Amino acid sequence: MPAVQFTRRFSMAHRLIADAASKCAVPHGHNEFVRVTLEPTAEIAFGGSNHAASFDQLKRRWHGFVDRGLDHAFQLNGADPLLTWFRTHEPERLKQVLVIDGDPTTEALVIALWRKLEAILAAEGLPFRLAELSIEETPTNTVTARGLTEAERAWKLGGWCDRPDFSINDILPPETWS
Numbered sequence: 665m666p667a668v669q670f671t672r673r674f675s676m677a678h679r680l681i682a683d684a685a686s687k688c689a690v691p692h693g694h695n696e697f698v699r700v701t702l703e704p705t706a707e708i709a710f711g712g713s714n715h716a717a718s719f720d721q722l723k724r725r726w727h728g729f730v731d732r733g734l735d736h737a738f739q740l741n742g743a744d745p746l747l748t749w750f751r752t753h754e755p756e757r758l759k760q761v762l763v764i765d766g767d768p769t770t771e772a773l774v775i776a777l778w779r780k781l782e783a784i785l786a787a788e789g790l791p792f793r794l795a796e797l798s799i800e801e802t803p804t805n806t807v808t809a810r811g812l813t814e815a816e817r818a819w820k821l822g823g824w825c826d827r828p829d830f831s832i833n834d835i836l837p838p839e840t841w842s
């Protein structure tokens with residue numbers, strides 16, 4: 665059955681602190697693209713709508729998350745002292761701070777977004793499975809997943825990854841998640 669593919673652009677900043685000598689330990693940003701491929705798990709209503717779900721149904725919550733959660737978020741390692749700085753001095757900006765267990769690499773974000781989109785598809789009852797998700801970090805660097813391993817699913821990346829809402833960390837209370 666034909667698969668559908670959607671692409672959304674977002675701006676982000678991050679820094680990678682595991683290697684203190686890396687140029688990426690300094691906060692820097694990218695304009696990125698997230699591309700997802702969804703395969704229908706239900707029959708297309710041939711001769712009727714001729715689709716298993718409209719593009720609007722498929723994209724509404726996912727692109728809502730990209731636009732309202734991911735776009736212009738600062739992605740930080742949960743152990744990064746900058747997180748403490750934001751908690752202490754600019755708590756009002758925490759809604760734009762994405763927190764990951766370990767460095768916020770593009771690989772980690774691909775796994776986090778895979779889990780987020782699966783949660784959204786389940787919550788929306790959409791008859792589709794996620795077949796591929798890729799993030800173009802720069803014009804020369806793209807990271808792609810075509811499924812998750814058991815370890816990637818079990819990784820305690822952050823509870824927000826498995827919630828079908830717009831949250832990007834577990835610091836703020838539930839009333840801020842949508």
Ligand SMILES: Nc1nc2c(c(=O)[nH]1)N=C([C@H](O)[C@H](O)COP(=O)(O)OP(=O)(O)OP(=O)(O)O)CN2
Pocket residue numbers: 688692768769770771801802804805
């Ligand atoms: N495995 C990973 N390595 C790196 C990541 C990552 O997400 N996963 N991210 C970075 C930095 O974000 C960095 O900004 C990108 O690094 P780099 O490839 O050096 O970027 P350039 O645009 O300079 O790449 P060129 O292809 O050389 O133009 C680093 N590493």
